[in-house]
Amino acid sequence: MALNIAGVIAVVVFYILILGTGIWASRKAKEAQKTSTGDRTEIVLLGDRKINLLVGIFTMTATWVGGGFLLGVAEAVYTPNMGLIWALMPIQCSVSFIIGGLFFAKPMRDNKYVTMFDPFQKKYGNVLCGALVLPALLVDVLWVSCTLLSLGITMTVILELPFTYSVCISAAVAIVYTLLGGLYSVAYTDIIQLALIFFSLWLCVPFLLLNPASPNIAQTAFNNTVQAPWVGSLEKDVVWRWIDDGLMLALGSVSFQCFQQRTLSASSSRTAQLTCFAAAVMIVILGIPPVLIGAVAAESQDWNLTLYGSPPPYERGQQMMVLPLTLQNLTPSFISVIGVGAVAAAVMSSTDSALLSATSVFSSNIYKNILRKQASDREMQWVFRITVVVVGVAGTSITFFTKSTLVLWLLGADVSYTLILPHLVSVLFFKVTNEYGAMVGYAVGLTVRILLGEKSIGLPVVLHLPGCTLEDGIYVQKFAFRTVAMLCTQITIVACSALALVLFNSGLLPERWDIYKVKRQSAASPAHAVTQNLKEEAKGDAECDENKDALSLQPML
Template sequence: MAVDIPGLVSVIIFYICILLGIGVWGSHKSKKVEKTCPGSKSDVSIIGGRNINVLVGIFTMTATWVGGGYIMGTAEAVYSPNQGLIWALGPPAYVLNFVLGGLFFAKPMRSKRYVTMLDPFQSRYGNTFTAALLVPALISDILWVACILAALGGTMSVILGLSSTISIIISAAVSIIYTFLGGLYSVAYTDIIQLCFIFVSLWLCVPFLVLSPAVGALSQTLPLNQTAGHSWVGDLQLEDAGKWVDQLLLLALGGLSYQALYQRILSAASSVQAQITCFAAAGAVFLMGIPSVVIGIMAASADWNQTDYGLPPPIERGDSGKILPLALQHLTPTWVSVLGIGSVAAAVMSSMDSALLSSASLFTKNIYKTTLRKTASERELQWVIKASVVIVGVAGTGLAFGGSSVLALWLVSGDLLYCVIFPQLVCVLHFRWANTYGAVSGFLLGLLLRLLSGEALLGIPPTLLYPGWKEENGIISQNFPYRTLAMLCSLVAIIAVSYLTEVILSRQLIPRSWDVLGVLKSNMQTEGQNQPTNTDEMKLTFSTNF
């Protein structure tokens, strides 16, 4: 396939503008804020000195979630014959994610002036357990980077005729460089440009797709009157209900465990501003998902024999994961398809930079500064952030060459966060009696149940077979909501074990010397620090958490 030179030049110009324009400007902005911000320089890189205004916060929050996985994964779900519109869970799940984040997580996190998502764990459980929590968070960010780069590589190889490997390497390098230069300011301000570009270009593609001569009447691809293509509505059988609920909750609640979410919440000037950012992003992210849904529907309703793609259709060639770029290439004019790939490139960078910075922030603040090098200077910490950005970027780039489904990578990237970190986060923020014994028990139980359930994408065979499991072509799939079960078991374990150990230790049913994790001593030290300062605060302490 010949390389589309005009399209390639357009993408290069876009990258240069993002890199040299907004990225370098963000670097200068960071340095300017560092001189006036009362906090440390590393805090400016991580949370922008808590100086990100509401509008910028909404843009960067939305852009972080509207990535290559969201755009291409939603279109793939709608087009796939065994899924359809009813399985396009990204838009409703992310709305739920932001609404719950604004109601129950933004205020407790921002009011305590934390810097990262792991700060409350470090404060209550100590450095060792916090380091253990970093592992699933880091794995999820690397898989997230792989997901969005795989989406871009597939798009560029289809529309521009450019090697997927070259596309991935160039895009990763651009994101790594401007994140390396300016921290959160570079990320936030590039997100504004990227989100505007995504919105305009994707919505511009919609009328051309709808009016394409190759697209037939949508009624022809409805389940009751299917004469062409395949049904885009999808079907949800009772036996698949558990899997549907599992995926919905994975995206909605798993998304509450990303450092990228709290990086935006904690960069807000106040708790109220953080909540407003979440609620506004809920509406914006849903709006940004509509074009992907339309693209999937049009692709399912198209007669591919009327296009240069020909027969068999993408679904029979195993190209469902590339349906968005294929639809743009064959169902719209060339200049429109080039804008479409620009939107995917922008979406990739808007999410990748956030994943890079979130992992770098967690390692630098919660591991390097508090455990490895307590005397590290601010200059040293900034270089650790930069080095971490490069390492995570390279690791995610390597995984992107695997050729896995974008939708599958998208789901797996939040898997461990949902099963392991989400119940921990709920308990550390909303259950005052949660202690290290409960946290360790919940962590091990959630992780064990998830690993025993298997993961085909990572080549892990299932050991636990839940009701309704099936085997096709040697691959076992489970329709039971096994991820949600692992999450709930972890949550119950944290609460139950914490409560029992609290009772046993406080009533001295066992010798205090058996308290090897020092929970009783820790409670006595922090009891005075956490006392409400007035009667009104005492009344609100429990209610605001719930």
């Protein structure tokens, strides 16, 4: 097939529009640097903490509705033995935003942290914080790969543009405007990108459903005699796996730097919370079109009615390409090109967020606070630029080694869920947490997660949980193994932290062994606390009496 010239021109126009918006936003960032008395790092990474509610909703939603989100949802709905019931991302990500708004946004924003890892660095010190930053950087690199892969697949199918060109050009555009304006460029380009995603996807839906070759998915969904393939089913032996994936997406997203960066950049704590709640609604609405696309593809019994022919995509191992394939074959050509624009917008909105996220963590928590504490603003600007390029190149490289966006999405969420989330919860909500518990929890959590295995990347199962079975010569976990690893990390952190306090405060271990000085940092004993409270109350009563005396003397004076 020949190159789709009209489609390529449309994508080029879109990229020019995005790049122009990024350049305009970069000027706004430079003006903020001149007029603001705040830290330049906060201006670049957090938009000087002046992101209002409307812009915040757009950038929060656009960050999550990426190419991996769109293609991953369509792939899950289409794939046999999965279906809608396994397309967890829209609902679970919505739940994640609600949880983040209720419990995490306010304490993080009130403390005016620059990155999610600032409380770690404050509580644990540089070494342990550095160890936690590594998996976070891996998550962002995987996210960049996931989004670029989805765009490369879509452009290859619909525009007949070579995969390498699609990925590299898209990565270059995202890198350029992220370099120019930091969060300002990312946030303001997200407005255009999310608007394009919304209108483009919903424009494709009527053409898709009204095509004569498209099945009636509503009729099959409510057929009481035959279960619709796109609805899916939940067998008893996979219930725990379904719960595990749902919890990972609902809770793990809270510990993404991308999420926390949006709440930290809000103009106030209240704005941060409202942003989360509004984005929770938006992400469900934007999850409907890829569900419908996957459903139509799953119900299409005869692909010979289209130019694609037979066998269907699943039998060719092309289920990850089902969204662009369905748009290409079941909608007019100009509509499929608009669909490419939607995917391109989604990719750019998530890629730039992941680039900025990784750059924020490395430049602020590693370079500035560990490697070069005396680094100047000019030096930090160069660190920011170099990191954006390195992360972009690394993420782009991974796209050439896998073809499943769903796998990359799940791997990134897995790392965040099992390792980073327990430490974030511990630092924010468990005062007993200290360096000893964090260190042991990190080691235990990482070890347990590796021993539990991961089929998608060929990691063998060593630690067998209940229900673990042998399938095609490979052991597969049936239990909620990711949640088990997360709970092991969480329980170990709190238990070992409390144990360390008891051992040092009771004198069972000599104070000279307390290398982290947790005995000095620990809270006072209950008896001492009561005594201190009584003293403070007595002091307050005395001050009140003095004030009353002073007031009673005023008439006399």
